[in-house]
Amino acid sequence: MKYAHLIWGNLLRKKLRTSLTLLSILVAFILFGLLCAIKQALVGAVGLAGADRLIVRHKVSIIQLLPENYQARMLRLPGVELAVHQTWFGGIYQDPRNFFMQCPVVPVEYMAMFPEFILPPEQLQAWLATRTGAIVGRNTAQRFGWKIGDKIPIMSPIWGRRTWEFDLVGIFDGRDKGTDTTAMFFRYDYFDEVRQTQNFGKGLVGWYTIRVKDPARAAEVARLVDQEFENSPAETKTEPEGAFVQAWANQIGNIALIVAGILGAVFFTILLVTGSTMSQAVRERIGELGVLKAIGFSNGQVLGLVLAESCLLSLLGGGLGLGLAWLFIARGDPTGGLLPLFYFRGQDLFTGAGLAVALGLATGAFPALQATRLRVADALRRM
Amino acid sequence: MQSGPLNWLAQLAAVTRFGLMSLPQRRGSVAATVFGIAGVVLVLVGVLSIASGFRRALVASGAPDAAIVLRSGADSEMVSGLSREDTRLIAEAPGVARNAQGALASAELFVIINLPKRSTGTDANVPLRGVEAAALRVRDHVALVAGRTFEWGRNEVLVGVGAAREFAGLEVGNTIRVGRESWPIVGIFAANGGVAESEIWTDAKVLQGAYNRGDSFQSVYARLVSPGAFRDFKDALTANPQLNVKVVRQADYYADQSETVSRLITTLGVMIAGLMAVGAVFGALNTMYSSVAARTREIATLRALGFGRGAIVVALMLESTLLAVGGGSAGGALAYVAFNNFHAATMNWQSFSQVAFAFAVTPHLLVQGVIWATGIGLVGGLFPALRAARLPIASALREL
Numbered sequence: 212m213k214y215a216h217l218i219w220g221n222l223l224r225k226k227l228r229t230s231l232t233l234l235s236i237l238v239a240f241i242l243f244g245l246l247c248a249i250k251q252a253l254v255g256a257v258g259l260a261g262a263d264r265l266i267v268r269h270k271v272s273i274i275q276l277l278p279e280n281y282q283a284r285m286l287r288l289p290g291v292e293l294a295v296h297q298t299w300f301g302g303i304y305q306d307p308r309n310f311f312m313q314c315p316v317v318p319v320e321y322m323a324m325f326p327e328f329i330l331p332p333e334q335l336q337a338w339l340a341t342r343t344g345a346i347v348g349r350n351t352a353q354r355f356g357w358k359i360g361d362k363i364p365i366m367s368p369i370w371g372r373r374t375w376e377f378d379l380v381g382i383f384d385g386r387d388k389g390t391d392t393t394a395m396f397f398r399y400d401y402f403d404e405v406r407q408t409q410n411f412g413k414g415l416v417g418w419y420t421i422r423v424k425d426p427a428r429a430a431e432v433a434r435l436v437d438q439e440f441e442n443s444p445a446e447t448k449t450e451p452e453g454a455f456v457q458a459w460a461n462q463i464g465n466i467a468l469i470v471a472g473i474l475g476a477v478f479f480t481i482l483l484v485t486g487s488t489m490s491q492a493v494r495e496r497i498g499e500l501g502v503l504k505a506i507g508f509s510n511g512q513v514l515g516l517v518l519a520e521s522c523l524l525s526l527l528g529g530g531l532g533l534g535l536a537w538l539f540i541a542r543g544d545p546t547g548g549l550l551p552l553f554y555f556r557g558q559d560l561f562t563g564a565g566l567a568v569a570l571g572l573a574t575g576a577f578p579a580l581q582a583t584r585l586r587v588a589d590a591l592r593r594m
Numbered sequence: 595m596q597s598g599p600l601n602w603l604a605q606l607a608a609v610t611r612f613g614l615m616s617l618p619q620r621r622g623s624v625a626a627t628v629f630g631i632a633g634v635v636l637v638l639v640g641v642l643s644i645a646s647g648f649r650r651a652l653v654a655s656g657a658p659d660a661a662i663v664l665r666s667g668a669d670s671e672m673v674s675g676l677s678r679e680d681t682r683l684i685a686e687a688p689g690v691a692r693n694a695q696g697a698l699a700s701a702e703l704f705v706i707i708n709l710p711k712r713s714t715g716t717d718a719n720v721p722l723r724g725v726e727a728a729a730l731r732v733r734d735h736v737a738l739v740a741g742r743t744f745e746w747g748r749n750e751v752l753v754g755v756g757a758a759r760e761f762a763g764l765e766v767g768n769t770i771r772v773g774r775e776s777w778p779i780v781g782i783f784a785a786n787g788g789v790a791e792s793e794i795w796t797d798a799k800v801l802q803g804a805y806n807r808g809d810s811f812q813s814v815y816a817r818l819v820s821p822g823a824f825r826d827f828k829d830a831l832t833a834n835p836q837l838n839v840k841v842v843r844q845a846d847y848y849a850d851q852s853e854t855v856s857r858l859i860t861t862l863g864v865m866i867a868g869l870m871a872v873g874a875v876f877g878a879l880n881t882m883y884s885s886v887a888a889r890t891r892e893i894a895t896l897r898a899l900g901f902g903r904g905a906i907v908v909a910l911m912l913e914s915t916l917l918a919v920g921g922g923s924a925g926g927a928l929a930y931v932a933f934n935n936f937h938a939a940t941m942n943w944q945s946f947s948q949v950a951f952a953f954a955v956t957p958h959l960l961v962q963g964v965i966w967a968t969g970i971g972l973v974g975g976l977f978p979a980l981r982a983a984r985l986p987i988a989s990a991l992r993e994l
Contacts, residue, residue: 484627
């Protein structure tokens with residue numbers, strides 16, 4: 212570290228050039244942060260899926276409904292600990308653009324299945340006491356400024372073609388940072404009673420979630436469930452929650468590939484810009500490097516000096532960029548509701564720091580090697 | 595030295611030529627700038643071509659003289675429902691075109707089935723549509739490209755070319771299993787790149803039976819006598835007390851469906867490319883500053899000879915703009931080669947099903963890319979050019 216002063220001095224020699232290079236590195240790392248958050252928002256749920264949970268849906272497609280009595284049949288199967296159902300309500304709050312999911316569920320068993328939804332016990336009690344009660348996730352409650360006690364009108368084009376009014380009795384939080392708290396849940400008994408009067412869909416539910424006793428035997432349980440309903444009018448397809456969520460994300464497209472492609476283009480560009488600046492900086496300094504060598508600096512030391520300079524530049528730019536990205540991402544979803552799970556993961560920060568080091572080494576390597584190959588006599592002549 | 599616009603132009607040409615001739619000496623930083631700008635344009639055009647391709651697939655689906663009728667309150671076919679009686683009343687409404695076989699109105703059913711996506715191997719929601727005989731007339735450019743059309747009343751299906759390309763196992767001669775029924779694939783059809791190409795078609799009556807739908811439908815697609823007949827058609831249906839329906843032009847219906855996805859992609863694409871452009875401006879500034887620094891004495895000499903500040907500023911900005919436009923064009927060309935007509939399928943949230951589409955690098959996008967590049971070049975050239983013009987001649991001449 213005794214050369215820190217020298218390295219710093221070299222960076223400050225052309226302040227304008229250094230700051231411009233620093234800024235382009237900074238921009239690259241802001242982009243890195245944003246793209247990580249976008250990717251997280253689109254495919255992040257895959258990593259949070261419960262390893263002990265299976266999703267059971269109609270074999271033909273998820274829009275086909277399943278009989279409600281499948282629940283009891285599933286619970287009788289060995290290895291099944293809990294089974295709960297959900298149904299797509301597809302309601303609209305004021306405008307179709309205000310999209311969020313609503314599902315009728317059976318409160319106690321549903322909350323037991325999803326411990327990642329944290330609902331205060333008194334709110335759960337209130338829910339059990341209110342037939343028209345509904346609970347909503349923190350994200351959606353904040354988005355529309357809802358408070359407990361509000362009446363929420365939701366128009367459903369599927370169920371009854373009318374506006375349902377719910378009493379908001381609870382707001383749940385996510386246990387983990389990435390838990391999706393955009394959904395609204397209301398009581399299945401209320402739902403079933405109202406739809407009976409319309410003579411549509413009675414006794415049918417959308418899909419089931421099963422908790423298995425032993426995650427290691429999840430595949431076996433999935434097979435048992437599908438066998439149980441084979442050759443019935445409503446055959447099922449059962450798969451681990453993670454696979455289901457992954458398939459769902461794949462329906463949008465190969466997001467990981469697109470993000471990687473863009474980041475590749477960004478870093479390739481920055482590598483060129485920074486690399487050319489570093490070689491220019493070294494070229495201008497050939498004479499001085501010759502002097503350093505003449506007074507006894509080893510090749511290794513010269514190499515270290517140049518690499519330290521490029522790494523310092525890239526770490527400064529990278530650190531500032533990641534910091535700015537973090538600040539921006541912390542403000543939440545920039546698209547107004549399309550990407551509710553927009554956040555920066557700690558591990559992406561580490562990847563970013565690693566990238567900054569790699570960028571510093573890559574941009575410094577070529578000029579540094581050039582510097583070590585210098586012959587003192589030639590270099591001094593270039594003063 | 596004489597003055598006047600001609601002389602000024604001559605000065606400009608001379609300075610620009612000097613600049614361009616010295617490019618090879620600065621090839622490292624010049625290449626970095628050009629590649630940097632090419633990268634910006636590549637990403638901008640590439641990402642926006644996804645949005646424009648998706649929009650094009652949906653817009654290609656709606657003819658101006660065609661309408662779609664849904665249950666009132668439904669914004670997609672998925673949540674709509676119409677009875678046989680409703681569809682009969684709709685077909686008889688004023689404004690509907692007719693031919694020898696009757697009204698050009700097709701009452702349709704729309705469901706989804708799971709099929710594995712070729713690119714990922716995981717299940718995707720593929721639309722399965724039950725149609726009536728008029729379906730081919732109410733949509734533009736529907737044509738059989740392989741096999742034959744299905745026989746009415748049988749479990750046979752036609753597959754859109756987009757669906758055949760994106761989902762596994764949809765070749766003529768294969769059979770799709772839906773529940774306990776088997777559906778042989780008898781033909782492949784094209785629909786001018788529209789959404790119908792992502793669908794699987796069969797006889798509506800057969801599909802009603804397979805899905806226990808009784809005699810109900812979800813939508814009516816109708817061809818009108820002219821685009822202007824829409825008003826009458828809509829008024830007649832909405833005024834009819836026996837009906838509770840919503841009538842939209844097909845073009846508007848699909849434009850609306852493309853909105854969410856194209857808005858998301860456009861927002862993100864412009865945000866990403868905008869940031870990259872800022873980075874590229876810094877790169878361009880670097881190059882041009884070093885270009886000015888390398889030519890300090892040259893510029894001072896020219897100024898001493900009587901060259902004007904204006905000519906020098908404009909020449910330097912021209913140099914940086916030319917580099918930028920070169921990079922931008924290269925990026926645009928690369929985007930065209932890499933992404934135009936690249937086939938993909940994504941989720942259409944409104945219909946809850948997959949839409950196969952091709953990325954579209956349109957002339958409009960390419961122009962947009964070059965405009966961005968020009969902007970980067972102008973900004974990147976302006977400040978260094980101003981610095982060059984302000985150089986004090988005497989001291990600059992002394993500089994080595």
